[in-house]
Amino acid sequence: MAREHDLSYEECLMILEHIQGLVVIDKNEKVKYLSPDMKERIKIFGDFDEETYIGADINEIHPMSKITNALKGKKEDALVFYMASGFPNMARVKPLIKDGRVEGAIDYDLLKSSDWEEFLGNIEQASTGGGLNIQENLVALMNKSLERKGAKYSIDTIIGSSRQIAELKQDIRRAASSDSQVLVRGETGSGKELIANSIHHLSRRANGPMIEVNCAAIPETLMESELFGYEPGSFTGAKKEGSKGFFEMADKGTLFLDEIDHLAYHVQPKLLRVLQEGEVDRIGGSKVEVDVRVIAATNKDIRKMVADGLFREDLYYRLNVINVEAPPLREHKEDIPLLVESHLEKLNRRGKHEKILDEEVYDLFYKYDWPGNTRELFNLLERGFAMSEKDRITVKEFEEMFMEILKTSQETEGKTLQTIRDDAEKEAIRKTLEFFKGNKSKAANQLGITRSNLYHKINKYGLE
Numbered sequence: 201m202a203r204e205h206d207l208s209y210e211e212c213l214m215i216l217e218h219i220q221g222l223v224v225i226d227k228n229e230k231v232k233y234l235s236p237d238m239k240e241r242i243k244i245f246g247d248f249d250e251e252t253y254i255g256a257d258i259n260e261i262h263p264m265s266k267i268t269n270a271l272k273g274k275k276e277d278a279l280v281f282y283m284a285s286g287f288p289n290m291a292r293v294k295p296l297i298k299d300g301r302v303e304g305a306i307d308y309d310l311l312k313s314s315d316w317e318e319f320l321g322n323i324e325q326a327s328t329g330g331g332l333n334i335q336e337n338l339v340a341l342m343n344k345s346l347e348r349k350g351a352k353y354s355i356d357t358i359i360g361s362s363r364q365i366a367e368l369k370q371d372i373r374r375a376a377s378s379d380s381q382v383l384v385r386g387e388t389g390s391g392k393e394l395i396a397n398s399i400h401h402l403s404r405r406a407n408g409p410m411i412e413v414n415c416a417a418i419p420e421t422l423m424e425s426e427l428f429g430y431e432p433g434s435f436t437g438a439k440k441e442g443s444k445g446f447f448e449m450a451d452k453g454t455l456f457l458d459e460i461d462h463l464a465y466h467v468q469p470k471l472l473r474v475l476q477e478g479e480v481d482r483i484g485g486s487k488v489e490v491d492v493r494v495i496a497a498t499n500k501d502i503r504k505m506v507a508d509g510l511f512r513e514d515l516y517y518r519l520n521v522i523n524v525e526a527p528p529l530r531e532h533k534e535d536i537p538l539l540v541e542s543h544l545e546k547l548n549r550r551g552k553h554e555k556i557l558d559e560e561v562y563d564l565f566y567k568y569d570w571p572g573n574t575r576e577l578f579n580l581l582e583r584g585f586a587m588s589e590k591d592r593i594t595v596k597e598f599e600e601m602f603m604e605i606l607k608t609s610q611e612t613e614g615k616t617l618q619t620i621r622d623d624a625e626k627e628a629i630r631k632t633l634e635f636f637k638g639n640k641s642k643a644a645n646q647l648g649i650t651r652s653n654l655y656h657k658i659n660k661y662g663l664e
Contacts, residue, residue, distance in 0.1 A: 221291055221309035225258050227302060229268050235308075238262075270295040270305035280307075355398040358391070359542050360535035361646055362628070363635035364527040368395070371524045376402035381475065383460075383519050384497040386526025389575030392497040393458065395524055400454040405493055408453025413446050416462040423464050424483060427471070431484025447480045450492045460496040460519065461505060468512045475518050494519065529570040529577065534628035536565050536577070543578050547585045555585060558594040566624045626661040629654070633663065 207215075216222060222235035234242070234253055242253070242262050258265055266280050270293045278293045290311065296304040355372055358365060375382050376399045384392045393412070400410045418426050425434075429445030446455055457463070463471065474480050479489045496519045505511035529536075540557055548554045561584070570576055587597040629647065636642040644654040658664055 219308050220311075221307070223258065223262070223265065223267055223307040224296075224304065225267055225271075225306075226304040227271060229258050229271065231256050231258055231261070232304065265307065266291075267293055267305050267307040269293060270307075271302055279310075354401040357394060358398060359538050360532060361538065361648070362532035362535045363631045364532040365535060366635065366646075368524070368527060372398050373402060375399045375522045375524055378522060379404070379493055380521040381493065381519050382495045382522045382524060383502075384495060384524045384526060386497075386499060387528050387571075387573055388499050389573035390526035390528055391574055392499075392526050393456070395526055396454075396456040396458075396495045396497060399495060399524075400456075403454070403493070405453050409450055410454050410456065411446050411450040412456045412458065414458045416459040420464045423467050424470065427467065428474070428480045429482045429488070431482050431486055434482075434484035442482070442484070445480060445482070447474060447490050447492055448488055451490050452492075454493045454495060457494060457496045459498060461498045461500040461502060461511065463511075465510065465512070468515050472512065472515045472518055475515075529573045533566055533570075533624060534631070537562065539574060539577060540565075540581065543581050544585070547582065551585065553591055555588060555591050555593055557581075557584075558592050560595055561593060564595065622661075625657070626663070629657055629661065630663055633658075 216233060217236055219235055221238055221241075222233065223231070223238055224233040226232055231253055239253065253261060258267060266278075269278060277295075280291045280293055291307055291309050293307045294305065295302045296306060355369055358369060358372075372395060382396075382399060384395050386392050386395075396412075397410060400406060413427070415423070425443070425445065427445050427447060429443055429448055432439070432442040434442070470481065474490070474492075475494060478491065479487050481487055502511055502516050502520075506513045506516050540562070544555070544557060565577070572579070581593075584593040584597045588594070629643070632643045632646050633640070636646070640654055640658075641651055644651045647654065649657075
């Protein structure tokens, strides 16, 4: 009798390890196998021990996985699209069927992220005259889909390689895997809106609307009607046909309530009731069921507002089920070069001449504490870009501003530019080593330097 294969256990394992993004689970959603690259990906969802992966619940170690869908409903393959490192990607999810019964499922990438550029480039080259840019069109199509749903940003929009940004992205993914309310806290300009959009984009509600409301911009007298809607003729000036409120507009999606600390006190009990009951009371009497996730944001200390009687305690706890903190820029200054590069790229696309930032300006950026955070950095860059006449943005373009920076800086006076640069580099390496618990290979990879170069810098700065 002919044998179907002649593969040893080691050969089978070698084959499995070469399948990108491979996950195998049993019918009880327990992990049976993970490819090496999947083990690395899963680390973003928590500090898991690789030895505990096998037998673990896939939903606990990888809450964003769609593999469990293959255990339910139709016994058919499914194609899953997702974004990875700024590229659209796709995976195949298949049920494992034996004797007509589903015994488990597998999930694997059809193309790994690094293959996409080559794949799309080959298609473009093969198109008539090279005029069909598939890559641009595909990314634009996905972005347009996001815009139609109201989402302006995704997690790939969050720029930075620091420990703080890595932890923030981890918190965003965890928040996205749940459907509970989220409270985003952070200083002005630290990216709270970006965080809210990223959570929505990664959540099961991504295909639903993303409605953004700035509570500080709504007059107190209109806040109730704007949020909950009203029936025809409910009050003087009401539309004849009545109006939906923001909650109804966000049905099956996400409602982002920015500056929630400005929410009028008399409206707070009604918001609490919507969160508890899942229905809104329109002004004028009618009730409407809604399925909405609320993400609220504030730069204030809500707990102090509760103590001062300015914010309802029960509403605070209802909103603060999941807490996400936006780190201030002064705590991750090592990300400044990446932020500058990203924003300058946008400015260069809009401008007539391409410009770069002088090294001396970077040194001053490291000294400043950025009370306005990333928004202040971007505004300052725009100012320098507009004021500079040549291809280089220098200190001279905004001397007045830098005089203020030097005055308000908390750094020790009299340091040389090289000392400032060394201090920033030392702090970046220290924080990265701390984040990876001393793992030098991972730290070097995160910092974008070789392992030997990292060892050299560790010795140079006495970080051993």
